Amino acid sequence: MKEEFWKTIETFEEEHSRGVGKADFACVFGSAFLKAAQVELVKVAFSATGIVPFKPHIVSAEKLKPSKPTSVKGGFPLVQPSPVRAVVEHLTLYHPTDFDLDPDHARRPSAPLGSIPELPETDPNVEPLLQPLQTTTRHPHHSIKTPIRTINKPRPFTPSKMNHP
Numbered sequence: 117m118k119e120e121f122w123k124t125i126e127t128f129e130e131e132h133s134r135g136v137g138k139a140d141f142a143c144v145f146g147s148a149f150l151k152a153a154q155v156e157l158v159k160v161a162f163s164a165t166g167i168v169p170f171k172p173h174i175v176s177a178e179k180l181k182p183s184k185p186t187s188v189k190g191g192f193p194l195v196q197p198s199p200v201r202a203v204v205e206h207l208t209l210y211h212p213t214d215f216d217l218d219p220d221h222a223r224r225p226s227a228p229l230g231s232i233p234e235l236p237e238t239d240p241n242v243e244p245l246l247q248p249l250q251t252t253t254r255h256p257h258h259s260i261k262t263p264i265r266t267i268n269k270p271r272p273f274t275p276s277k278m279n280h281p
Contacts, residue, residue, distance in 0.1 A: 120152040121152075125144060
């Protein structure tokens with residue numbers, strides 16, 4: 117990603133004879149990201165870290181740095197809102213149970229994880245919401261198309277309401 121980003125910056129500067137400004141950043145970064153974030157690269161990255169397929173031995177224990185138990189403690193320059201203080205206090209007082217400490221509780225998956233699909237799978241119940249609305253009517257005073265059903269109109273989810281409009 118870093119290489120592609122620098123290449124895109126160089127190309128932009130050559131084409132426009134100026135540096136990348138605030139207004140240009142999203143375009144420059146976006147095009148670099150789209151070039152770099154390819155399916156094969158993501159698969160290789162997941163494989164190299166031992167995530168998919170699951171291979172915990174790829175990263176050795178010597179390379180892992182243990183977490184610090186004091187990492188949740190600290191001072192803040194400003195007084196935090198009461199919900200934040202409550203969460204911080206809870207984290208400070210937390211003591212793991214035997215269940216939390218049991219290594220069998222955090223076992224690796226018994227079956228191998230599936231491969232990363234080329235195209236994302238969609239839930240058939242969600243897909244209709246993502247498709248554009250097909251039925252339109254014309255407003256008598258305007259030539260624009262207006263959808264009959266808006267996306268914000270709730271859909272009935274209970275079986276008794278699904279049969280009745």
